[in-house]
Amino acid sequence: MPVFTGGHACLSQLSAANLLPAPPFVPRPIHLLPLKHIRRDSRFSSFMKVFLLVPKVSVSCGSGSIADGVDRHLSDEIRSTKRSADWKAANIYFERGVICEGKVEGFNNGGLRIRFYSLVGFLPFRQLSPSHQCKDPNKTIQEIAKGLVGSILSVKAIEVSEELGRLIFSEKEANWAKFSSQIKIGDIFEGRVSSVEDFGAFVDLRFPDGYCHLTGFVHVSEVSWDVVRDVRDVLTKGNE
Incomplete structure (x- = not known):
């Protein structure tokens, strides 16, 4: 299961999983040694010229350098290419209903x-799983959120729009895919009322591990x- 951490290996991971085609080659500037740097190839009697890659040598141009300008331009292009590829990946995950892990x-x-x-x-x-509230019912949602910073959650994309810049995830949807198969008609669960409406009540179902992973409706x-x-x-909120 992929973990979204912003690393540069994402495209190769997706390609290996057959979720995306191989990432396009992004050209980088190279610097060649003078032609005097040659060596004899053991397979041939003649000399062959070999161009060796060497560290970048900047050419000063005012307060900056030509190479620095090229690098900045290419860095912007690389970032743009990567973001575009990641939006495509998000669309594929959304269309296929893939459950992933995000930080x-x-x-x-x-x-x-x-x-x-x-x-x-x-x-x-x-869209948070009810399990977080189950752990400590007295915590506010802001306190729960603060405690989740830095953690990894199983999530599912429920809206993806590169044009609008919208990438929305749901932990509830991911949990439904993982835990709904454990429920059968006639099963009896302990529950906790999460909210009350005019037409009924939403109840968080407690699973054998002690956490409420899914929410049902009465x-x-x-x-x-x-x-x-x-x-x-x-019924009132918090009843069990």
Whole structure:
């Protein structure tokens, strides 16, 4: 499972996994030794000229240098090429429903910033797995987010648009793919009410490992055998 850390090996990893074609060759400037640097090839009786790569020699030009300018230009092109390839990778992951692992680089009032190679995506708080709240129900969402910075989360891309610069992830979707197969009709789970609506209540299901990985829904008609006119008369957030 790929881990998004922003490393330069991402394109080769994707190519090896047959998710992307081999990355295009990006030309770099080379510097050649004078022609006097020659050697005899053991396979031939004649001399052959060999051009050796040597460290860059900058040619001063005002306050900067020609080589520095070329390097900056090529660096911009390389970054642009890499970002474009990473957007293509994100689209492929989105279309195929691939679950990946991304590093949490920070957060704001709405969610987490998730590293995806050279890109930074966004994971809204509402797309976080309920397992985080299960660990410590008394923590605020901001406290939970702060504790997640630097950690690796299993995520799934749910929106990708290079034109709009939108790369949205969901941990809930990734968890559904991983844990839904463990649920069968008739199974009994302990649960924790995560929110109450007019039409029913959302309940986080506790799995054998003690964490709530998935969220289910209890319709108002299934809350009690008695007639329920207002779900809030029976259930409140945090009930187990």
